[in-house]
Amino acid sequence: MLAERARSVASRFGALVRTSTFQLTLFYTGLFSVSAALLAMFFYWSTIGLLLRETDATLKAEVTGLAEQYLEHGLQRLVQVIVHRMGNDQSGSMVYLFATRDNQPLAGNLLEWPRIEADVDGWVEFSHRRADGRILPTRARVYGLGDGLHLLVGRNIEQLQQLRQVFNRALVLGVGLIFVLATGGGLLMSSRLLKRVGAMTAATGDIVAGQLDRRLEIRGTGDEFDELATRVNIMLDRLAALLATVRHVSDNIAHDLRTPLTRLRNRLELAARDAPAAVRDELEASVEDADQLLATFAALLRIARIESGSYDAQYEPLDVGTLVNDAIELYLGVAQDKRLALHAEVEGRAVVRGDRNLLFQALTNLLDNAIKHAPAGSLVKIVVGLAGGGVVIDVKDAGAGIPIGEYERVTQRFTRLDQSRSLPGSGLGLSLVKAVAELHHGTLSFSDNAPGLCASLKLPAA
Amino acid sequence: MHLLVVEDDRDTREFIRNGLLQAGHSVDVAADGRDGLFAATTQQFDLIVLDRMLPALDGLTLLRTLRASGNRVPVLLLSALGEVDQRVAGLRAGADDYLVKPFAFSELEARIEVLMRRTAPDGPATVLKLGDLELDIMTRAVRRGAVPIDLQPREFRLLEYLMRHAGQVVTRTMLLEHVWDYHFDPQTNVIDVHVSRLRGKIDRGFDTQLLHTVRGAGYRLALEGVSDAG
Numbered sequence: 001m002l003a004e005r006a007r008s009v010a011s012r013f014g015a016l017v018r019t020s021t022f023q024l025t026l027f028y029t030g031l032f033s034v035s036a037a038l039l040a041m042f043f044y045w046s047t048i049g050l051l052l053r054e055t056d057a058t059l060k061a062e063v064t065g066l067a068e069q070y071l072e073h074g075l076q077r078l079v080q081v082i083v084h085r086m087g088n089d090q091s092g093s094m095v096y097l098f099a100t101r102d103n104q105p106l107a108g109n110l111l112e113w114p115r116i117e118a119d120v121d122g123w124v125e126f127s128h129r130r131a132d133g134r135i136l137p138t139r140a141r142v143y144g145l146g147d148g149l150h151l152l153v154g155r156n157i158e159q160l161q162q163l164r165q166v167f168n169r170a171l172v173l174g175v176g177l178i179f180v181l182a183t184g185g186g187l188l189m190s191s192r193l194l195k196r197v198g199a200m201t202a203a204t205g206d207i208v209a210g211q212l213d214r215r216l217e218i219r220g221t222g223d224e225f226d227e228l229a230t231r232v233n234i235m236l237d238r239l240a241a242l243l244a245t246v247r248h249v250s251d252n253i254a255h256d257l258r259t260p261l262t263r264l265r266n267r268l269e270l271a272a273r274d275a276p277a278a279v280r281d282e283l284e285a286s287v288e289d290a291d292q293l294l295a296t297f298a299a300l301l302r303i304a305r306i307e308s309g310s311y312d313a314q315y316e317p318l319d320v321g322t323l324v325n326d327a328i329e330l331y332l333g334v335a336q337d338k339r340l341a342l343h344a345e346v347e348g349r350a351v352v353r354g355d356r357n358l359l360f361q362a363l364t365n366l367l368d369n370a371i372k373h374a375p376a377g378s379l380v381k382i383v384v385g386l387a388g389g390g391v392v393i394d395v396k397d398a399g400a401g402i403p404i405g406e407y408e409r410v411t412q413r414f415t416r417l418d419q420s421r422s423l424p425g426s427g428l429g430l431s432l433v434k435a436v437a438e439l440h441h442g443t444l445s446f447s448d449n450a451p452g453l454c455a456s457l458k459l460p461a462a
Numbered sequence: 463m464h465l466l467v468v469e470d471d472r473d474t475r476e477f478i479r480n481g482l483l484q485a486g487h488s489v490d491v492a493a494d495g496r497d498g499l500f501a502a503t504t505q506q507f508d509l510i511v512l513d514r515m516l517p518a519l520d521g522l523t524l525l526r527t528l529r530a531s532g533n534r535v536p537v538l539l540l541s542a543l544g545e546v547d548q549r550v551a552g553l554r555a556g557a558d559d560y561l562v563k564p565f566a567f568s569e570l571e572a573r574i575e576v577l578m579r580r581t582a583p584d585g586p587a588t589v590l591k592l593g594d595l596e597l598d599i600m601t602r603a604v605r606r607g608a609v610p611i612d613l614q615p616r617e618f619r620l621l622e623y624l625m626r627h628a629g630q631v632v633t634r635t636m637l638l639e640h641v642w643d644y645h646f647d648p649q650t651n652v653i654d655v656h657v658s659r660l661r662g663k664i665d666r667g668f669d670t671q672l673l674h675t676v677r678g679a680g681y682r683l684a685l686e687g688v689s690d691a692g
Contacts, residue, residue, distance in 0.1 A: 262564030263477070269567055269678055270481060287678040291566065295647060302647075314550060329616060330642060333655035361646035368649040429649055 021193050025186025032182060033175055040171050048164055052139075055155050056123070059141045062094075063153040070145050078151075079107040093156040095128070095138050101148025110152070116142075125157070137161050196225050204232075212240055250413070251304040254297040261297070265290035299428040300413065306358070306435040313355035313439060317462045320350040320391050324382050327363045331371060339376045346384040350391040353462040354440045362436040365429040366395040366455050373399030373453065390442070391459050398452040407446045433457065463487045463508040463578055468498030468524070469540070470516050474563070478511060481567050482574070495519025502528055507535050508578050511570070514541040514552065522555045529556035536577040538570070549645070568679035572631040579630060590625040593685050595664060595672055597625055606664055616641065617660050624673070624683040633680035657681055 070078040082096050097108035114126040125139050140154025206214045216229035272283035305311040335342040370380045378398040385392050411434040414427040437444040442459035469475040479489045492498035495516040514521040539557035549560045590597045594607040604611040620641045634653045661673045674682045
């Protein structure tokens with residue numbers, strides 16, 4: 001349960017991360033972070049860096065000056081100068097030390113030679129305890145004077161370091177904040193976008209699955225998604241209108257041809273009564289042909305009437321088990337002639353609210369199909385079950401089945417798959433079943449019965 | 463038999479009239495509801511073929527008026543295709559049968575024959591007989607001559623219906639409606655299979671065939687094998 005939840009969260013997160021918005025956000029976050037870092041570096045170089053360079057210049061000048069004093073006037077003079085400089089330093093930020101080879105201080109305000117690499121002629125940074133007890137960070141330059149004597153001139157860089165710390169903290173905080181805000185914003189935007197695109201994907205999926213009257217949601221925000229949804233909806237409306245026109249044309253043809261065809265049929269029938277035997281057979285066969293055509297027209301028109309809602313269905317509570325058993329009883333003879341076993345499994349009491357005749361028609365159409373396609377000696381089964389507040393009627397055969405890609409097509413009018421072209425039928429049977437299912441707020445779906453076809457009629461339970 | 467055809471469409475009216483005349487009936491016609499009601503109330507008919515949609519007075523009102531005045535003449539209601547399915551409404555208004563246009567003449571003829579025979583004073587027979595075929599409604603026993611015939615419940619109902627209308631053409635639609643009690647169009651000849659199984663039980667091994675197929679129309683249970691329904 002928990003693992004499942006975690007997995008679903010993970011998969012949702014994965015979907016979020018895969019969105020182009022999120023990836024774009026991530027890219028911009030990176031780019032922004034880099035430019036922020038560059039900017040910070042420039043700031044550092046032009047502020048703290050400047051102070052540092054100034055300090056270094058001062059120290060260098062100082063140490064060079066002192067060294068010259070030593071070289072020109074000797075040790076005594078150097079000590080004097082150092083003492084003098086110390087006296088002049090009112091800020092107390094300067095550090096001086098003149099020491100012997102073994103680090104014995106000769107002059108200066110440092111109590112001892114700091115524990116540093118005795119790197120002659122180099123820059124050092126160290127902390128030292130002043131006479132008043134304060135520990136001060138110091139940057140200094142060391143200068144070797146020859147004969148093992150060495151000189152150190154330094155400056156208190158406490159303020160500089162504090163500044164540097166403030167800067168560092170600001171840098172870390174700033175970049176962190178940029179990263180968090182950008183990532184969070186990206187996630188938020190992506191999830192909103194994902195929701196919107198997800199809704200569109202779901203809607204188009206439904207349309208592809210056959211809900212041709214489904215449309216994309218328009219939120220009224222006037223954004224580009226609304227624009228897209230509006231355009232797609234207009235496109236779908238056009239397609240629907242086109243489809244309706246095609247359907248109307250065929251329905252009207254059926255409607256308009258029925259009356260003259262019936263008249264023709266009836267003339268043939270009356271003529272056959274008085275005709276000599278040889279002609280009579282031909283006439284009667286023609287009447288049967290006409291009847292077949294009329295039956296096709298009738299089926300086409302019935303579908304049209306059911307779909308358009310002009311069929312006046314009589315709704316009543318119906319026991320599906322009874323309908324199934326009646327259908328089986330009706331088809332038992334046909335099945336036995338084909339050496340088929342015909343079984344019904346009815347689980348529980350399945351009651352639906354529907355039109356008795358239409359549902360029986362739908363059921364027999366499915367059964368008729370199954371029997372037509374079942375190979376001799378196989379089993380045709382109707383299974384009635386309850387699932388998810390609905391009644392499911394599965395009609396299963398062991399025939400050739402329908403390729404998965406053709407599931408949608410077989411419910412369209414006059415669709416006859418190659419394998420059933422040799423069998424009798426008008427190609428309207430499943431269209432009618434689908435129309436009846438939808439009239440009852442149900443569905444008709446197909447699955448592989450391995451081998452064969454399982455046609456499932458799902459109806460809401462009464 | 464004397465029939466009245468109330469139909470405003472001239473072609474349909476003449477067609478029905480000619481067909482019925484050919485079948486040996488006498489036929490009166492009316493072109494609108496008012497004339498139809500006048501004819502129906504002033505003359506005695508064995509059956510009225512009544513269109514639903516009529517000028518002056520519509521078919522359902524005519525029918526209700528007729529029934530309200532105690533007239534029990536059998537009425538076969540016709541309705542044009544495309545109108546909503548109001549078979550039930552038609553039957554409720556007092557029609558004895560209902561047919562949607564356009565229809566096969568054999569269907570109309572078979573239904574007319576059955577309706578007219580329904581009013582014939584047969585008496586509530588409990589044993590139906592046709593030649594040496596006997597069907598006892600009470601004991602559910604069927605015999606042909608001395609041979610008992612074992613029938614499934616549906617086969618029994620089928621035979622009973624055929625025997626009640628012996629000598630008449632019974633269409634497949636009529637069998638579906640009365641024996642199976644469903645109004646639908648079977649895709650395959652399921653009815654033919656049931657009839658041929660019944661034929662196997664009542665006719666096989668006997669000299670006289672009783673159950674005949676009438677091409678283009680349906681079936682007829684009769685002693686003579688002439689398939690002419692007239």
